[in-house]
Amino acid sequence: MGNPKRGKVAYLPLDERPCNYEFPWLLAGDTDLELVRPPLEWMGRKKRPGRIAELGDWLEREAEDAEAAIVSIDTLLYGGIVPSRLHRLGEHEAARPLERLRRIRERRPDIRLYAFHLIMRCPQYSSSDEEPDYYADWGRELFRLGYLGHREQLGLAIAEEQQELSRIRLRLPEDVRDDYLERRAVNASANRASLELAADGTLDFLALPQDDAAPYGWTALDQQAVRQRIRELGAETRTLMYPGADETGCTLLARLAVERTNRSRPLVYARYASTLGPQVVPLYEDRPLGESVKAQLLAAGALLAESAADAQLVLLVNSPGGPMAESNDQLRPNAAYDVQRSVQELAEYAEHAVRVLGKPSAIADVAYANGGDLQLLRLLKAKGLLPELAGIAGWNTSGNTLGTAIAQLLLHARYGRTPAQLGFLGLRVAEDYGYCAAVRRPLADGVIRERGMDYFNVDGERGAAAGLVREALELFLEQEGFTDGPLRIRIEDCCLPWSRMFEVGLRVEANDGDAGAPTISEDRE
Template identity: 25%
Template sequence: MKRFFIILLIFLITMNIAIVKTSYKDDIKYVSKDKIVFVPLDTRPVSLQNVEILAKAGGKELLVPPIDALDDYKKKSNQDMIYDWLKGSVTRPDVSAVIISTNQFISGGLIASRNYLNDMSYKEGIERLKEIMSLSNGKRLVLISIMPQVAPVLYQQDTKYVQNSTNIEYYNEVKKAISENDAEMLNKLKSRMPSYLFNYMYVIASEVLINEEIASNLKPNVTLTIGLDDTTMKSMLKYSYDDLKSTIKGYKNIYMLHGADEISMMTVAKILNEEKSFRPTYKIVYEENGDENSYLSYEGGTVREITEEKIDYVGGTESDNAKNIIYIHMHKNNKTGIKNVVSKYKISGQNFGVADVAKTNGGDKDLVEQIFKDKLIKLIDAYSGWNTPSNSIGTVVAELSIKSYIDAKKDKKDLEERQKYYYAFTFIRYADDYIYQSIVRDAMQSWANSNGINQDNIENKDEADAALKQKMKPYLDTLMFVYADCGIKIKGADVEYPWNRMFEVKVAPILD
């Protein structure tokens, strides 16, 4: 009997430790409408794990298709499985809203959508989508459609399209042939164009046609959100985006945004705000005069345009006396100092977020190290330096929206539960954007080169994960110490590569 109680005690203690990992299970728990059906853009942490954690901070559980139905790097998703799963999931009585990536649903994921050779024609995918819209039966349904960059062609096209009318003619001809299902004309165009250029034109023209048709078939409860992936002002992708914008002008319930990876997080924030009639307020602080009119790398709009459209998307408004301050950090050698900036702008009761866009694919090391040194973790409520400026800015907008929502909670137990997941999210941002992207990634690439490993096609992932854990550990230990020094307990953090490449990592914090 004594042994039984010892085992029971160990079990209960173990149950009190939560590890922030995604289960992707579809447990039937008809308690309240606290679930969101979610078909992600792809299976990267930024598109899936991190969205789930931020949703939990907002009090929502994501219902996700079985993991073996979803994409995995260059492996397309099983679109039939996702379709069948959705038909049963959107009708559940405990579901309040539905979010569907059309790239995943129609093309098999973001990477798959960059290649015109798809198993399912987009028209069949749209017919299936119409059925899901009908089955949603008035629930909030957000379709997220990303117009993808078709690397490496984007960079070859940037300086050409405004000078070369031939490219625009190709685009219009390909678009017309696809819309008319004219295989003969497509083959003629293919024979006249370099293969990379044909793929490029086919993809961007298809995306325009897909979104035009979806836009014309929306129901009152459905929102179409169109994201513009990595681009520049002179790319053919930007040209096709503007073409789409002019075509669907006048349709209701449509948003067109710059960015991609961050839009799912913003959509969760948007749904929470709409359900509770909550309107978060924001004040935008630019680092230097004129920053708001800058065009940054990989973007087709100014910093002001990008930031304001994202605030509007989540249902927020701008105000000088806002609850949330979003600070756009653009200059690596800024002399003001983040501590002085926080002291100048943040007052009691406000949330302060830093969109770190001084560089792409990683945070500004000097900035983050100053945050740690001055113990600003608790004063800086949101941070992101992920990938492109749109990604970073949109992530911070979503974070601050969720933080405002959490701050309004009165129940202490509920508040603590939400904060647990929120701080897990902020921990991941520093671990990924600063530790990995700005420090360890270079070390891992050197390790890969010295061992004859292709960093974009890792054959022995276990070996790479072991090296990654070793190189990340001292930095993660320091980050956990910084959090503990600010009163936030993180017991540990697991880390691995989510895909067989070294572009990003998956960080899973372990919480009390």
């Protein structure tokens, strides 16, 4: 075994998509952290699991001389996030690869070992795109079975709900129900096994993100069992459970940067766009936004400050003032956005925090699900403020956005303004606002459909659909003023990693007004 290399981080991603494979690697650019990751071809693709044995061997080998390791337990056990919902492993077989983490700790007592292990999700809709094939026909019923059964168990089910539950129990095929619940039981057992590693000190920290959560149902029941086991093991200081998933690699990278250099946790002031913002329960999540902000900060190694005066850093949370909407609906009149919040005031405070208080500040744009708030982007652009921010994010779920924005903020606080930081900010503008909010749905409903494709099935990673996306993004950047001015962004490459419209892989070139050489942000080689 060689001597540990200061700054080397062995990173085992959750899957091969850019958000998991690329984002942490990009954020580590221009820092003293050398992030190493497995070859992309080992990571599998969507429903096809990664090379579990080779990935485990790689992790043990790279950990021998690493300062730290960040490990997706779902990849270590199942070969990725989607395969974790499809496998046919028994409890002991599924948990066996956890012994690799014990061996790493035995060989390297001084390594910083962080891991994350998802609570298996239960989508509310019928689609087999990322679930077993039968979920296309029975997904909604499986969700409602858990949701209503949980409410019945708590004595909360009203008469109509009890009647619906009875109908589902009669209609749902027994083999479908059993297959789904048996897999959930195996995964829940593996969650409990990973808690043992946190409790005995094998892991320095274990994040337990909840993908697609709800207040009642299978996910809530699994969380209860995990929470009880955490208390039994006395593992509260080494574990944290909260809504999230694909941002967690970034979160733990930020935690590493904080813990290896800071004697105390950075204090972050959260400024909301709406009075009721902290109480809003975001779409696809199970708790108020304010609780998720606290948990995401804590997972990343920071703490929530009571005021800007107490804080070193500022997180500007673009929150709705009422029930959250999808980004596709942001042009429709909605009192939760038009009356019960002030995005203008948030933009003014962002300018104050950056230019008057002089505090690193990032935007967590959680106003909508699945895309950024174009009104906020235009306000920040008008002020010339974007290149002065520590970070910005507005993609997918609230948890994904919070974790990505907080990671940028904490890394900026540690390493300052760098070409890699500006490149990642440019990538977020192009992807979260250009693609997710402005381009994706009109393309999917228009020319993509006209050419015989659909949202979940296009002509490959680099086919005509990817070309259409690139053209639309280039037009968006030109129309929104990102081809000149304080922040200039150019698309270098564009692909659709899972041959569908939900996610995009981009490589962008980003310049600020003072820059000499361009900065490159790569999402996919």
